[in-house]
Amino acid sequence: MSPVIGFVGTGNMGTAIIRGLTGRGSLEFCGTDLNRDKLAELKRDCGLEPLATPNDVAQRSDYIVLAVKPQHLRPVLQDMSGHLTEAKCLVSIAAGIPVARLREWSGNACPVVRVMPNTPALVGAGVSAICLDDPRLSEAQKRQVQDLFTAVGAVHVLPETLFDAFTAVVGSGPAYVFYFMEALVESAVYLGLPRTQATDMVLGLLTGSGKLAAESGEHLSVLREMVTSPAGTTIRALVHMDRQAVRAAIIDAVETSYKRSIELGK
Ligand SMILES: NC(=O)C1=CN([C@@H]2O[C@H](COP(=O)(O)OP(=O)(O)OC[C@H]3O[C@@H](n4cnc5c(N)ncnc54)[C@H](OP(=O)(O)O)[C@@H]3O)[C@@H](O)[C@H]2O)C=CC1
Numbered sequence: 035m036s037p038v039i040g041f042v043g044t045g046n047m048g049t050a051i052i053r054g055l056t057g058r059g060s061l062e063f064c065g066t067d068l069n070r071d072k073l074a075e076l077k078r079d080c081g082l083e084p085l086a087t088p089n090d091v092a093q094r095s096d097y098i099v100l101a102v103k104p105q106h107l108r109p110v111l112q113d114m115s116g117h118l119t120e121a122k123c124l125v126s127i128a129a130g131i132p133v134a135r136l137r138e139w140s141g142n143a144c145p146v147v148r149v150m151p152n153t154p155a156l157v158g159a160g161v162s163a164i165c166l167d168d169p170r171l172s173e174a175q176k177r178q179v180q181d182l183f184t185a186v187g188a189v190h191v192l193p194e195t196l197f198d199a200f201t202a203v204v205g206s207g208p209a210y211v212f213y214f215m216e217a218l219v220e221s222a223v224y225l226g227l228p229r230t231q232a233t234d235m236v237l238g239l240l241t242g243s244g245k246l247a248a249e250s251g252e253h254l255s256v257l258r259e260m261v262t263s264p265a266g267t268t269i270r271a272l273v274h275m276d277r278q279a280v281r282a283a284i285i286d287a288v289e290t291s292y293k294r295s296i297e298l299g300k
């Protein structure tokens with residue numbers, strides 16, 4: 035029998051996972067959300083069974099994916115703890131919240147997996163970290179959760195100590211990439227290119243560069259040097275970025291995100 039995957043919260047990330055998983059294997063989905071319109075859409079598009087409350091999801095599911103904001107998680111878990119059994123598995127994607135806290139809030143009722151996905155899961159190109167440190171997890175549960183996220187992208191099994199770093203770089207990462215892309219589109223428009231074409235060009239630039247980095251086997255620095263002709267156009271831009279300490283600003287920004295992830299877990 036196919037396992038039932040239940041979602042508590044079908045917002046941005048919950049929806050990205052559900053849509054990414056749709057049509058990729060024999061899974062049954064159910065879910066709940068305060069916003070009933072989202073559930074109706076997911077029923078129509080993905081066959082998700084809409085349920086009234088998180089407790090209904092806990093009762094109906096083998097794997098319960100917790101996809102509400104970290105700040106909303108405690109009451110949800112405390113409320114559903116009476117409906118959890120050893121055979122079920124909690125899968126939390128909430129940023130910052132450690133396994134120990136998840137276990138405490140759920141009354142230690144069942145094993146817990148912590149996952150940090152990212153939104154490209156929507157198109158099968160996510161990158162997720164999975165923490166399988168809970169000793170109560172069965173081999174079948176470990177495999178099932180890895181399979182779930184492998185179906186929507188790459189999976190890295192990580193110890194929990196590295197989760198805040200992963201969250202800051204990869205969980206939040208798509209926003210940094212889109213921010214950079216927006217800035218490139220603005221530059222193109224500033225220099226006279228039509229916006230629609232500029233957007234297509236920047237999309238191609240990012241996709242092509244990512245593909246080159248993934249397939250060439252070359253170090254990123256070598257690939258950057260290949261573009262950078264002596265006294266040419268590229269070096270002018272790169273030296274400007276170095277003078278503006280863009281690299282340091284990026285490192286500082288990611289560190290700020292990392293600290294926020296730690297703060298969310300307190
Ligand atoms: N967005 C992202 O890129 C990523 C997010 N995450 C994590 O995923 C989780 C969800 O984030 P995101 O999807 O962005 O957030 P959203 O706010 O988009 O989604 C959360 C959804 O849960 C609903 N909700 C809140 N409380 C309840 C409840 N008691 N019962 C049922 N539904 C409820 C919200 O309804 P309402 O809006 O009405 O409050 C909302 O629709 C967070 O913990 C975040 O840290 C992890 C990786 C990436």
Ligand SMILES: O=C(O)[C@@H]1CCC=N1
Pocket residue numbers: 129201205206
């Ligand atoms: O911004 C956030 O808190 C969530 C976690 C990672 C991506 N989005």
